[in-house]
Amino acid sequence: MARVRKAVTIKDVAGDAGVSLQTVSRVVNGGPNVRPQLRDKVRASIERLGYVPSLAAQRMSGSRSYIILAINDRERTLADWSERRGTDWVDQMLLGGILTCSKHGYRMMVELVDTHSDHVERELGAAISALQPDGVILTPPHSENRLITELLAARAIPFARIGSNAPGPGIPLTMGDEGAAHLATSRLIELGHRRIAMIAGPSQYSLSAWRIDGWRRALGDHGIPSEGLLEVGDFGYESGTRAARALLDRNPDLTAIIASSDQMALAALEVARDRGLNVPRDLSLISFDNTPIVRFSQPPLTAIDQPIAETVSRAVEQLIARGEDSDSDTVIEVAAALVERSSTAPAPGTA
Amino acid sequence: MARVRKAVTIKDVAGDAGVSLQTVSRVVNGGPNVRPQLRDKVRASIERLGYVPSLAAQRMSGSRSYIILAINDRERTLADWSERRGTDWVDQMLLGGILTCSKHGYRMMVELVDTHSDHVERELGAAISALQPDGVILTPPHSENRLITELLAARAIPFARIGSNAPGPGIPLTMGDEGAAHLATSRLIELGHRRIAMIAGPSQYSLSAWRIDGWRRALGDHGIPSEGLLEVGDFGYESGTRAARALLDRNPDLTAIIASSDQMALAALEVARDRGLNVPRDLSLISFDNTPIVRFSQPPLTAIDQPIAETVSRAVEQLIARGEDSDSDTVIEVAAALVERSSTAPAPGTA
DNA sequence: TCAAGTCTTGAGAACGCTCTCAAGATGCGT
DNA sequence: ACGCATCTTGAGAGCGTTCTCAAGACTTGA
Numbered sequence: 001m002a003r004v005r006k007a008v009t010i011k012d013v014a015g016d017a018g019v020s021l022q023t024v025s026r027v028v029n030g031g032p033n034v035r036p037q038l039r040d041k042v043r044a045s046i047e048r049l050g051y052v053p054s055l056a057a058q059r060m061s062g063s064r065s066y067i068i069l070a071i072n073d074r075e076r077t078l079a080d081w082s083e084r085r086g087t088d089w090v091d092q093m094l095l096g097g098i099l100t101c102s103k104h105g106y107r108m109m110v111e112l113v114d115t116h117s118d119h120v121e122r123e124l125g126a127a128i129s130a131l132q133p134d135g136v137i138l139t140p141p142h143s144e145n146r147l148i149t150e151l152l153a154a155r156a157i158p159f160a161r162i163g164s165n166a167p168g169p170g171i172p173l174t175m176g177d178e179g180a181a182h183l184a185t186s187r188l189i190e191l192g193h194r195r196i197a198m199i200a201g202p203s204q205y206s207l208s209a210w211r212i213d214g215w216r217r218a219l220g221d222h223g224i225p226s227e228g229l230l231e232v233g234d235f236g237y238e239s240g241t242r243a244a245r246a247l248l249d250r251n252p253d254l255t256a257i258i259a260s261s262d263q264m265a266l267a268a269l270e271v272a273r274d275r276g277l278n279v280p281r282d283l284s285l286i287s288f289d290n291t292p293i294v295r296f297s298q299p300p301l302t303a304i305d306q307p308i309a310e311t312v313s314r315a316v317e318q319l320i321a322r323g324e325d326s327d328s329d330t331v332i333e334v335a336a337a338l339v340e341r342s343s344t345a346p347a348p349g350t351a
Numbered sequence: 352m353a354r355v356r357k358a359v360t361i362k363d364v365a366g367d368a369g370v371s372l373q374t375v376s377r378v379v380n381g382g383p384n385v386r387p388q389l390r391d392k393v394r395a396s397i398e399r400l401g402y403v404p405s406l407a408a409q410r411m412s413g414s415r416s417y418i419i420l421a422i423n424d425r426e427r428t429l430a431d432w433s434e435r436r437g438t439d440w441v442d443q444m445l446l447g448g449i450l451t452c453s454k455h456g457y458r459m460m461v462e463l464v465d466t467h468s469d470h471v472e473r474e475l476g477a478a479i480s481a482l483q484p485d486g487v488i489l490t491p492p493h494s495e496n497r498l499i500t501e502l503l504a505a506r507a508i509p510f511a512r513i514g515s516n517a518p519g520p521g522i523p524l525t526m527g528d529e530g531a532a533h534l535a536t537s538r539l540i541e542l543g544h545r546r547i548a549m550i551a552g553p554s555q556y557s558l559s560a561w562r563i564d565g566w567r568r569a570l571g572d573h574g575i576p577s578e579g580l581l582e583v584g585d586f587g588y589e590s591g592t593r594a595a596r597a598l599l600d601r602n603p604d605l606t607a608i609i610a611s612s613d614q615m616a617l618a619a620l621e622v623a624r625d626r627g628l629n630v631p632r633d634l635s636l637i638s639f640d641n642t643p644i645v646r647f648s649q650p651p652l653t654a655i656d657q658p659i660a661e662t663v664s665r666a667v668e669q670l671i672a673r674g675e676d677s678d679s680d681t682v683i684e685v686a687a688a689l690v691e692r693s694s695t696a697p698a699p700g701t702a
Numbered sequence: 703t704c705a706a707g708t709c710t711t712g713a714g715a716a717c718g719c720t721c722t723c724a725a726g727a728t729g730c731g732t
Numbered sequence: 733a734c735g736c737a738t739c740t741t742g743a744g745a746g747c748g749t750t751c752t753c754a755a756g757a758c759t760t761g762a
Contacts, residue, residue, distance in 0.1 A: 007480060007483065008480070009718055019741080021719080021742085022721095022742055022743080023740090025719070025720060026720095026741090033738095033739055033741085034740070035740070035741095038740085051480075052476070052477045052480035052481050053719070054410075054717090055481045055482055056406070056408075056718080057407075057411060057717075057718035059405075059719090059747090060408060060746090060748065060749090061721070062747090081660075084646070086439065086442070086642070086643030086644075087446065090445065091432070091442055092432075094445060095441070098461065098463065107482075109458060109460060110445065112449065125403070129358060130404065130406045130458075131406055131458075132358065132406075155358075266647050290435065291437070291643075292436055292437030292643070293644050296645075296647065360748055360749085370712085371712045372712085372750090373751095374712075376749070377711090383709095384709055384710055385711085389711090404749070405749070407749090408749040410717090410749085411717045411747085411748070411750085412716070412749040414750085
């Protein structure tokens with residue numbers, strides 16, 4: 001049995017290049033004061049030996065851990081997952097994060113944490129103690145969880161709050177929910193719709209309110225009333241079914257619905273089908289999220305594309321660039337886009 | 352500005368409990384020789400101070416890093432992702448892995464690596480050097496990549512090969528592809544189908560061959576020929592379109608198709624629709640993967656559920672349990688299940 | 703009761719790296 | 733040429749753990 005090849009350490013490189021550890025370290029970290037000639041020599045040794053610094057050792061001695069921790073809601077993630085509803089949010093987050101992290105020599109880890117458990121502090125605290133990440137990315141609904149933000153602030157760990165524009169510690173980022181809802185609503189108005197309902201998300205998500213705001217503002221722009229056109233769901237399919245039914249029952253003249261999640265939109269599609277309503281001829285539908293499932297429904301859904309990956313990527317960059325003093329008051333906003341497919345059409349009776 | 356709270360270390364606990372570092376370490380790691388009385392005292396201190404060992408320090412001194420690294424194909428993942436096709440595989444893997452890892456005090460990290468780049472060794476080698484994971488999980492098509500398995504073996508890092516039953520180093524796990532294909536085909540035969548086509552995956556994936564084997568075996572069981580009923584795709588939508596067209600052109604009497612991916616099945620569904628074929632009345636369809644998209648197509652697709660999360664979970668457990676000598680010849684097989692939805696029906700003309 | 707274990711505990715080194723600080727080399731102004 | 737500042741290099745400590753090994757306490761058997 002071949003002897004286990006020991007890992008190459010900075011010492012090996014130093015020996016090979018005939019310099020001290022410190023010099024190698026400087027070269028690796030792009031330190032300023034090294035003669036070009038020596039630098040090249042060390043680089044050659046690094047290359048030849050295939051040396052890569054140990055993350056653990058770097059963390060031990062240096063101040064950085066090169067780890068960014070992304071926090072997701074455990075309950076929702078696991079529910080989505082075990083019911084095979086898809087966990088697009090995790091995907092987008094992970095991939096957007098991984099790519100940007102690796103661009104800067106960092107790594108991303110994902111942690112699932114319960115929001116409304118009193119174990120928040122325990123779970124998150126443990127993860128932080130174990131990993132000592134250089135930054136943490138909070139996603140809704142954790143982004144505005146007081147317990148969490150205070151814990152992070154107390155430990156002086158830079159963090160980003162995605163989907164939060166509230167003042168407070170951390171870097172706030174949003175995905176333009178108000179603007180996106182306004183955009184979607186405006187587009188429907190442009191298509192001649194006047195009775196446009198909204199199936200909103202649960203109120204513990206700030207973005208739910210923002211979307212309602214955007215929808216109301218667009219209606220207001222054209223002097224269209226919004227009374228009786230709002231229902232609240234929980235992002236899930238069943239809640240979408242209930243909401244769509246209530247909306248349709250209450251408003252026989254409804255010609256368009258904007259749903260705050262793909263699941264709820266697909267539920268509305270099903271409800272419409274049950275009632276003999278053709279989408280988009282009789283009823284137009286726009287959903288939020290633009291996860292893969294809406295591309296293959298019949299018809300494919302027009303959707304607001306939530307730029308999750310892009311937003312996480314921005315968050316990672318901010319975290320890495322700012323380091324220490326990462327608090328910010330200016331909200332970073334990554335704009336969402338409207339992807340038009342076949343669930344939207346001119347309002348019935350329109351030219 | 353509040354002074355930064357320094358992290359709690361083993362030293363703090365030792366001081367608090369009035370014992371040596373070593374004793375705390377023993378308690379933390381469940382070491383055997385500690386008086387119950389002392390153990391409880393130390394535990395109380397740990398609890399009170401909220402001590403959690405630093406992963407980095409543990410890695411530094413101990414032999415374990417408590418990190419499991421999961422490798423995915425970068426090219427395919429990024430393509431799926433940027434085109435918003437969904438990256439269900441990553442999801443399943445990540446979540447299945449995270450859950451099982453955390454159950455054992457481990458952490459999972461995901462790394463994207465190109466298969467057919469000559470940089471494989473460089474990329475993977477760098478990740479391994481930096482992270483020094485206790486185990487690596489390989490997914491198709493990396494599972495049988497010689498360069499990778501040899502690299503891992505040379506560095507004496509335990510690894511699992513998902514979707515590989517070939518002999519060699521590492522722990523082989525499969526998801527019962529042969530059996531699943533056999534199951535799906537048998538079910539169609541049971542429904543009266545006799546002309547059952549297969550759209551297979553690309554040949555560099557072993558599972559493609561296994562699925563073909565299962566399909567052939569089921570047909571053989573009933574003396575049904577398979578000539579002209581096989582097409583090869585690349586798992587993508589377009590290739591599914593091409594394959595379905597070719598199959599239908601060549602076999603006007605075709606009544607069922609098994610596709611090796613959801614995307615290809617949805618493409619076949621579209622082709623059928625174009626040709627005025629009703630699914631499932633005129634044509635039955637079964638897909639592999641069972642990602643969320645097939646639940647919302649019209650009709651929802653009957654699909655083979657690939658137990659990715661479960662398989663990764665098993666892999667993690669094996670890796671953790673076996674540690675050092677992780678090579679194995681017995682293939683671990685996690686069975687796939689057939690989820691019947693509405694794309695399958697008795698063959699036309701059947702009672 | 704004593705020798706020979708076995709248990710329990712702790713001291714000190716080691717892991718691979720970066721930090722701080724000091725020493726030597728080099729450059730500049732006069 | 734000389735003194736001083738700056739650039740370049742290296743030595744040594746320290747990060748938080750676990751490992752090895754030795755010492756003391758406690759059992760056990762004859």
